[in-house]
Amino acid sequence: xxxxxxxxxxxxxxxxxxxxxxxxxxxxxxxxxxxxxxxxxxxxxxxxxxxxxxxxxxxxxxxxxxxxxxxxxxxxxxxxxxxxxxxxxxxxxxxxxxxxxxxxxxxxxxxxxxxxxxxxxxxx
Amino acid sequence: xxxxxxxxxxxxxxxxxxxxxxxxxxxxxxxxxxxxxxxxxxxxxxxxxxxxxxxxxxxxxxxxxxxxxxxxxxxxxxxxxxxxxxxxxxxxxxxxxxxxxxxxxxxxxxxxxxxxxxxxxxxxxxxxxxxxxxxxxxxxxxxxxxxxxxxxxxxxxxxxxxxxxxxxxxxxxxxxxxxxxxxxxxxxxxxxxxxxxxxxxxxxxxxxxxxxxxxxxxxxxxxxxxxxxxxxxxxxxxxxxxxxxxxxxxxxxxxxxxxxxxxxxxxxxxxxxxxxxxxxxxxxxxxxxxxxxxxxxxxxxxxxxxxxxxxxxxxxxxxxxxxxxxxxxxxxxxxxxxxxxxxxxxxxxxxxxxxxxxxxxxxxxxxxxxxxxxxxxxxxxxxxxxxxxxxxxx
Ligand code: SF4
Ligand code: SF4
Numbered sequence: 001x002x003x004x005x006x007x008x009x010x011x012x013x014x015x016x017x018x019x020x021x022x023x024x025x026x027x028x029x030x031x032x033x034x035x036x037x038x039x040x041x042x043x044x045x046x047x048x049x050x051x052x053x054x055x056x057x058x059x060x061x062x063x064x065x066x067x068x069x070x071x072x073x074x075x076x077x078x079x080x081x082x083x084x085x086x087x088x089x090x091x092x093x094x095x096x097x098x099x100x101x102x103x104x105x106x107x108x109x110x111x112x113x114x115x116x117x118x119x120x121x122x123x124x
Numbered sequence: 125x126x127x128x129x130x131x132x133x134x135x136x137x138x139x140x141x142x143x144x145x146x147x148x149x150x151x152x153x154x155x156x157x158x159x160x161x162x163x164x165x166x167x168x169x170x171x172x173x174x175x176x177x178x179x180x181x182x183x184x185x186x187x188x189x190x191x192x193x194x195x196x197x198x199x200x201x202x203x204x205x206x207x208x209x210x211x212x213x214x215x216x217x218x219x220x221x222x223x224x225x226x227x228x229x230x231x232x233x234x235x236x237x238x239x240x241x242x243x244x245x246x247x248x249x250x251x252x253x254x255x256x257x258x259x260x261x262x263x264x265x266x267x268x269x270x271x272x273x274x275x276x277x278x279x280x281x282x283x284x285x286x287x288x289x290x291x292x293x294x295x296x297x298x299x300x301x302x303x304x305x306x307x308x309x310x311x312x313x314x315x316x317x318x319x320x321x322x323x324x325x326x327x328x329x330x331x332x333x334x335x336x337x338x339x340x341x342x343x344x345x346x347x348x349x350x351x352x353x354x355x356x357x358x359x360x361x362x363x364x365x366x367x368x369x370x371x372x373x374x375x376x377x378x379x380x381x382x383x384x385x386x387x388x389x390x391x392x393x394x395x396x397x398x399x400x401x402x403x404x405x406x407x408x409x410x411x412x413x414x415x416x417x418x419x420x421x422x423x424x425x426x427x428x429x430x431x432x433x434x435x436x437x438x439x440x441x442x443x444x445x446x447x448x449x450x451x452x453x454x455x456x457x458x459x460x461x462x463x464x465x466x467x468x469x470x471x472x473x474x475x476x477x478x479x480x481x482x483x484x485x486x487x488x489x490x491x492x493x494x495x496x497x498x499x500x501x502x503x504x505x506x507x508x509x510x511x512x513x514x515x516x517x518x
Pocket of ligand 2: 038043098
């Protein structure tokens with residue numbers, strides 16, 4: 001039985017993909033929870049995401065002078081913005097669920113490795 | 125000891141056969157084991173204490189991280205305990221979806237175990253074959269929940285992700301593909317000489333020993349204890365579903381293989397029924413505000429009975445959370461069974477219970493000043509518990 005399997009395996013295509021050199025054949029489902037994107041233009045700074053985050057990795061950072069200037073009518077009361085530290089994020093997606101303006105979303109982009117910690121701060 | 129030559133040695137905490145750090149101290153005479161003892165505590169993480177500082181919505185994600193394999197079992201069990209305290213009714217559709225993920229988890233957990241056991245008996249071809257097929261289940265879980273391991277599927281009062289027609293179709297396709305592959309796995313496991321010679325008659329847990337050491341789950345069922353919470357105290361939607369509980373009376377490692385393979389087919393049956401009869405409706409009831417009261421929830425995790433206790437005292441943070449993972453009950457039996465076997469059987473016998481030590485390690489006392497740590501014995505623990513209870517009552 002097993003011998004037949006072994007012989008068949010000689011002719012089968014490999015089941016593994018040589019990631020990161022190849023990405024063909026990899027499957028990233030729609031619901032996959034990975035890299036966050038924050039649309040600071042529509043975020044109203046309500047802090048709901050920071051309060052709900054189970055890993056306490058969302059910091060509400062005060063806006064700089066320039067950013068305060070650049071606020072549009074829609075977000076004119078915004079004083080703070082969320083910045084997420086992905087190095088400690090558990091990718092649960094709770095922040096996405098609680099956001100009232102739908103401006104914080106988790107994408108299915110999983111390629112996160114980086115040599116620079118700053119790169120893993122989303123929102124700045 | 126007598127004039128005979130005894131040697132005592134430690135297996136672990138970093139032993140190649142056991143993937144998680146745990147020590148087995150064994151005394152051997154030649155190759156034979158005459159005494160064995162398990163030393164737990166290397167992976168203690170203080171989860172119960174940390175949970176006391178988080179509200180129930182956050183502690184839910186912490187509970188999920190107690191175990192990397194039965195993460196859904198812990199997560200769902202915690203949610204269920206909190207739902208008991210909050211006295212809310214979980215919508216029927218959510219109950220069915222919980223069964224769906226729980227059974228997918230059982231599939232992947234049993235297949236993982238089978239692969240690990242094949243590796244322990246030195247049969248790596250089989251190990252890769254099983255793990256390759258396991259990927260089908262992992263893909264299904266990833267597509268449905270959004271993650272391969274910590275699914276984040278549950279919320280207090282229901283589930284977070286619904287089953288869409290697209291995903292249902294994909295699950296059906298994956299299951300159709302998995303069916304014949306499981307048949308093949310079954311045939312190899314039951315007929316292969318290597319598997320039989322390394323596992324038949326090895327590590328027999330008699331019915332008597334199983335009862336004495338209070339083992340649970342497949343370990344208990346392979347020793348003739350006909351007990352499965354899914355049937356005997358139905359939770360989620362198990363009461364509406366039709367499935368059999370498999371029992372074997374041999375108690376050896378081989379019977380654990382056959383039993384778990386049978387359970388794989390039963391899980392497939394349950395999943396098919398859920399996909400066919402999934403009721404329409406909401407998937408969540410909202411739970412808000414402070415809670416008061418305590419509750420116990422028990423569910424049948426892939427490895428056995430999983431126990432969660434939560435106590436709320438007019439707060440959102442649990443005053444106390446207590447977890448008993450199945451390995452905690454099962455590990456005692458494997459230590460007793462080791463006596464009389466050869467050293468080379470240790471990995472097989474220990475792995476046969478599907479131990480998960482990260483779940484198990486819980487009692488460790490650390491002195492903050494000296495940074496020394498001490499593992500409490502049952503006697504000391506009992507004494508401490510009586511003292512603490514007295515203090516609280518006073
Ligand atoms: S996904 Fe990350 S940032 Fe968002 S709530 Fe979860 S842990 Fe926090
Ligand atoms: S919940 Fe949404 S709107 Fe509110 S601060 Fe967070 S990202 Fe901004």
